[in-house]
Amino acid sequence: MSTLSVPNLAAAAGPVLEFERRILDSVPEIEHWFRLQWLEHTPPFYGSVDLRNAGFKLAPVDMNLFPGGFNNLSDDALPCAVQAAQVAVERICPDARRLLLVPERHTRNVHYLLNVARLVRILSSTGLEVRIGSLAEELTEPTTISLPGAERLLVEPLHRNGRRVVLDNFDPCVVLLNNDLSAGTPEILQGLDPDQTLLPPLHAGWSVRRKSNHFACYDEVAGTFARLVQVDPWMINPLFARCGEVDFRDTASNECLVSQVDQLLAAIREKYQTYDIQQKPFVIVKADAGTYGMGIMTVHDASEVAALNRKQRNKMAIVKEGLHVSEVIIQEGVPSFEKVEHGVAEPVVYMIDRYVVGGFYRVHPGRGIDENLNAPGMHFVPLAFHCSCNLPDPRAAPGASALNRFYIYGVIGRLALLAAALELERWDPANSGATDRGAPTSSTTPALAG
């Protein structure tokens, strides 16, 4: 397995090799630390993390709690995924027999449906009876959808039975959302019987969740981890800022955005000078809630924000399900220096429970190293990136080993997963101060052991 091909990392110069060495020298400390963290914090059922590897910096840029690309994982990743799902089921509800999967409403996207089929296969292999229940109002009776390769999915309408959500003749112990609830929290899922486990919890949906809250938690996790392995936390953490009252259709109101972009670019410039990095700093402006690569732009200078044309402004103003964007996160742009088949590539790490179960490269031949790759024209390359993220090879030369590169991607992916665990604890509406999105009180803030 040491002969796996690994994408060329154009900028793999001094700092990244030093960083890799630090991680590989600290494997026992890192794994011990993760074990203790997972005693304190409950991992989400699943998640995927988009990473960007700039050579001088390796950082998560997005953390998805409703991952939609399981079909892009290599077949080789399946056994580990099933094993991890078994662990999750044993932990959450060992007595479970029936699981209800609630997918996105857009039931005509074949790629997404293949993801649902792959999830059904993983979950069924753990020995659960799995059925699919849709939130789509137009779905009024059980409907069979044919997929490429003779696969078929039966999607059924959800019903409410007292405090439980059910299908006809199917009362599930576990309801697993693969729907990010961008359109709001559906009534049918509210106030469920505590015996019916809903995963992830409703406040993980994008109508409640904010990227800036996630990255605030990640700040903490990255800080503690950086102390453990003795690196500058900036090497694994993108700087960010937030504006809560943006109206893209009224440029005058965007002073906050212009000033935050300016300050963030200055902070990045300073870091680049410290490490003698010859890149042009940039930031990514995106909706603080939401997904699917919509409402994202690359900005190299604050003046670009004021100069947006009408089309660009409209594009930024509305994301998935027609939601208006008023809250944005401004995130340090991390250039991607990985290339796969001549396209700029970014690794996406998939996790179930606290285990990395695989990943792939998102590749976009039409985009630059400083652009969002989650856009039409992208494709996915599972590469050698199956479930070999837990096999560091301490004897390999720095920079040369795919196993080591993927192990490190798995470590950063798990840091983001841990941040998501903290985020879900802190923003749990059951904790005071969480529902109004104010800062959590210190009494509800779990400590992160260093």
Added chain:
Amino acid sequence: MSTLSVPNLAAAAGPVLEFERRILDSVPEIEHWFRLQWLEHTPPFYGSVDLRNAGFKLAPVDMNLFPGGFNNLSDDALPCAVQAAQVAVERICPDARRLLLVPERHTRNVHYLLNVARLVRILSSTGLEVRIGSLAEELTEPTTISLPGAERLLVEPLHRNGRRVVLDNFDPCVVLLNNDLSAGTPEILQGLDPDQTLLPPLHAGWSVRRKSNHFACYDEVAGTFARLVQVDPWMINPLFARCGEVDFRDTASNECLVSQVDQLLAAIREKYQTYDIQQKPFVIVKADAGTYGMGIMTVHDASEVAALNRKQRNKMAIVKEGLHVSEVIIQEGVPSFEKVEHGVAEPVVYMIDRYVVGGFYRVHPGRGIDENLNAPGMHFVPLAFHCSCNLPDPRAAPGASALNRFYIYGVIGRLALLAAALELERWDPANSGATDRGAPTSSTTPALAG
């Protein structure tokens, strides 16, 4: 993965396909049942199970609690093995940092040393600092052993420090035995500090353990499982009997053996008649304690026992480490109808914690379908048998799918593992009635939920 090659099962006629169908139709019930069993019973740290597939019958014939063939697993099995070991460490001692591996004494067997190296890799990848401590008295200082492929092992002498077993500058939290203690329980491992976890426990060693106790527990497990999937327990369970006072060098004293062989052959004959099986029944006589395929013979008629020549009798009388055999188990012989590369083959399933992590075929071209294959001249074929034992494919035609065959092997392997868990509970010297090898009292007998 559905195109994996699968060895030809010559006798795959009616009954085995019916059995396969029953198992595949019951996957949710089976996995649910296993989950509940593992709430009640603690799985051994690891284990391997030898299976024999007769077509009409699929049964474990040996269960090893100190598995020695991890090097025979496919490289593809490594990620699942690491993940399972992580689960085991999290369960047993999440705070563990250092693990001491105690291998067999015979440090010159390259195959065995490759197994040790593979175990070190799996355990190190979980983030534990792993070192190797030897019980061999001739090893008085740290010794580096070179292995094929530039790999090296550092083996160090064990020391005792108060109630802890240590190496120089290495005080481990966990001591993992890969030594089956055939020669007796070494003093250096006795009476350890309860904070130093010894795995498997000392009473798993062959100086205490008896195959007949294991198969008594397996009887129970197989009975409960057979009710669950509604098959005759005999289809997954070899009949057996035991003689406690055998002296192979004094044929006159072996009345017990002759009569037990006779009775067992009659019982098998009856089953063969019931299922219209056109095979000649046979039994395997082997030492009730011990391993390595020594002291094993195939018997088709009780008269063969009385007619043993001197050489055969000597061979049966002494097993590994010069131990004399006085207790034997007489086990129903399960012919193996699987062939790999023209050699008779039997699957060996490897497990860590409660997960199947891989397996291989033990192949012996010079042996018959009714003979022990664990003998000089055997070789190992990891085949497509990596970690795909948890991916049943309910849509495949019965008998046609490697995934389904391996899933079923994994199920039977886990039944034997569960029997080993029961065995270790019941024969724990901490429970009354266990040390004298009498039947455990009912108060120490954990119930097996059906």
